[in-house]
Amino acid sequence: MKPAPFDYVAPTSVEEACKVLAEAGGGATVLAGGQTLMPLLNLRMSQPFVLVDINKIPELSGISRSENGIRIGAATRQCDALSNALLAAELPVLVEALRHVGHHQTRNRGTVGGSITLGEPAAEQPACAVALGASIEIASVRGRRSVAATEFYVGPFMTVLEPDELVTGITFPHWPSGHITLFRELAQRPGDFALVGMVGALALEGGSITRAGLGWFGMGGTPIRARAAEAALLGQALDSVNADAIAELALSECAPFDDHHASAEYRRTVGRRLFAKALREALTVREAA
Amino acid sequence: MSEHRVNLTINGRRHAATVEARMSLGDYLRDEAGYTGVHLGCEHGVCGACTVIVDDRAVRSCLILAVQADGAEVTTAEGLADSDGTLHPVQQVMREEHALQCGFCTPGIVMTLAALTGGQDKADEATLMNSLSGHICRCTGYQGIRRAARRLAAEPGT
Ligand SMILES: Cc1cc2nc3c(=O)[nH]c(=O)nc-3n(C[C@@H](O)[C@H](O)[C@H](O)COP(=O)(O)OP(=O)(O)OC[C@H]3O[C@@H](n4cnc5c(N)ncnc54)[C@H](O)[C@@H]3O)c2cc1C
Numbered sequence: 001m002k003p004a005p006f007d008y009v010a011p012t013s014v015e016e017a018c019k020v021l022a023e024a025g026g027g028a029t030v031l032a033g034g035q036t037l038m039p040l041l042n043l044r045m046s047q048p049f050v051l052v053d054i055n056k057i058p059e060l061s062g063i064s065r066s067e068n069g070i071r072i073g074a075a076t077r078q079c080d081a082l083s084n085a086l087l088a089a090e091l092p093v094l095v096e097a098l099r100h101v102g103h104h105q106t107r108n109r110g111t112v113g114g115s116i117t118l119g120e121p122a123a124e125q126p127a128c129a130v131a132l133g134a135s136i137e138i139a140s141v142r143g144r145r146s147v148a149a150t151e152f153y154v155g156p157f158m159t160v161l162e163p164d165e166l167v168t169g170i171t172f173p174h175w176p177s178g179h180i181t182l183f184r185e186l187a188q189r190p191g192d193f194a195l196v197g198m199v200g201a202l203a204l205e206g207g208s209i210t211r212a213g214l215g216w217f218g219m220g221g222t223p224i225r226a227r228a229a230e231a232a233l234l235g236q237a238l239d240s241v242n243a244d245a246i247a248e249l250a251l252s253e254c255a256p257f258d259d260h261h262a263s264a265e266y267r268r269t270v271g272r273r274l275f276a277k278a279l280r281e282a283l284t285v286r287e288a289a
Numbered sequence: 290m291s292e293h294r295v296n297l298t299i300n301g302r303r304h305a306a307t308v309e310a311r312m313s314l315g316d317y318l319r320d321e322a323g324y325t326g327v328h329l330g331c332e333h334g335v336c337g338a339c340t341v342i343v344d345d346r347a348v349r350s351c352l353i354l355a356v357q358a359d360g361a362e363v364t365t366a367e368g369l370a371d372s373d374g375t376l377h378p379v380q381q382v383m384r385e386e387h388a389l390q391c392g393f394c395t396p397g398i399v400m401t402l403a404a405l406t407g408g409q410d411k412a413d414e415a416t417l418m419n420s421l422s423g424h425i426c427r428c429t430g431y432q433g434i435r436r437a438a439r440r441l442a443a444e445p446g447t
């Protein structure tokens with residue numbers, strides 16, 4: 001046994017879980033899929049007094065559609081989201097992104113909400129949430145609130161979540177049927193965290209772009225929304241888009257850093273090309289269709 | 290530090306135990322229940338050697354707590370072959386294709402492939418090949434393992 005000792009509770013409702021979190025006064029940690037937390041416990045980088053296992057709370061899993069958008073319960077397993085027909089039909093980019101989250105075996109356990117909450121800057125799902133305009137639902141004994149994904153992340157592994165708060169779900173706004181999806185990442189091996197990646201969606205009307213959601217991962221301390229690039233695309237006809245110029249704009253909004261996997265300069269160089277290529281290919285495929 | 294009563298089924302046999310909250314399922318299977326076919330390598334989810342089947346899905350036993358497996362049905366490498374020694378199709382194909390050398394990574398790989406080929410809807414070749422990314426093998430160079438996975442996808446009845 002590697003972790004430091006802790007207590008374990010498995011509440012069956014959100015209210016009960018929030019109560020435990022509040023009473024622990026910061027000494028409790030939520031256990032979702034455990035695919036990040038268990039390694040941290042084994043390395044003793046995390047030493048909570050009590051683990052609050054949310055896997056037995058029915059309200060936290062499942063994917064549903066409402067007029068506000070598509071809601072994914074926080075404890076929905078990545079493998080279940082990956083094979084979900086609603087997501088495949090309405091948010092295919094999310095499914096594409098999920099294919100790159102870890103491995104078959106970690107997706108069998110890891111949750112969508114765990115990845116969203118962790119805020120790893122190179123992770124795919126937080127970038128999807130930021131790029132596509134999702135909002136994150138949060139509960140605590142103090143009540144419920146909802147935070148835009150763009151406001152949720154404040155730094156590497158840092159979010160606005162308070163120690164007594166629980167993420168209950170993520171709601172993605174609707175994107176019109178037939179929207180263009182973009183996804184591309186570069187990782188050292190399949191299943192590794194990306195060195196650089198981009199994700200996005202474009203909605204069209206009469207051949208020109210009416211709505212754009214674009215984001216980066218691995219290109220700074222948080223997932224980044226490429227707002228200048230989005231603005232530049234609006235109103236443009238597909239065949240008039242200059243992908244290199246848009247990629248350059250998107251790059252101007254990043255602040256990649258050096259780490260032992262790659263330098264900031266490498267990330268910028270690869271990021272620029274990867275972004276332009278993803279955009280160019282998506283537009284060409286659509287024009288040809 | 291809390292202790293918990295757990296009841297689970299391992300390879301068809303019922304087990305009951307009291308476990309410390311911090312005990313992983315991998316540690317429980319190996320050290321308490323005696324299923325030493327569960328190999329613990331990295332204990333942080335990277336190597337895949339500890340992979341077992343929990344309720345029909347291949348998962349890392351180093352990343353689940355034993356207490357979380359309460360009520361679950363667990364299969365380890367020991368649970369695959371018939372009692373007369375006849376190998377499970379995955380084991381047989383891995384053997385024929387020389388998919389192992391030292392054997393440290395093998396139980397994990399066998400469990401992943403067994404989970405993906407054992408059910409009603411057998412996974413296709415792409416899924417099987419992709420699932421191998423979750424396993425590190427230091428010996429074989431992977432080609433034998435890939436051949437075995439390809440055969441499992443192609444051959445009916447395996
Ligand atoms: C080998 C390997 C490769 C991986 N590769 C990738 C990859 O390429 N891309 C990627 O994105 N991820 C990757 N991951 C991590 C991914 O598998 C995890 O699933 C994910 O990061 C965390 O989700 P989880 O459900 O496992 O959360 P946990 O590990 O259970 O929790 C993670 C953190 O979030 C907190 N938390 C979780 N859920 C909630 C909630 N609802 N409310 C409040 N707090 C919460 C926990 O307290 C903890 O601090 C990898 C993991 C492994 C082991």
Ligand code: FES
Nearest residue numbers: 330331332337351
């Ligand atoms: S020991 Fe579990 S993945 Fe390495």
Ligand code: FES
Nearest residue numbers: 390392426427428
């Ligand atoms: S056979 Fe030795 S690690 Fe794979």
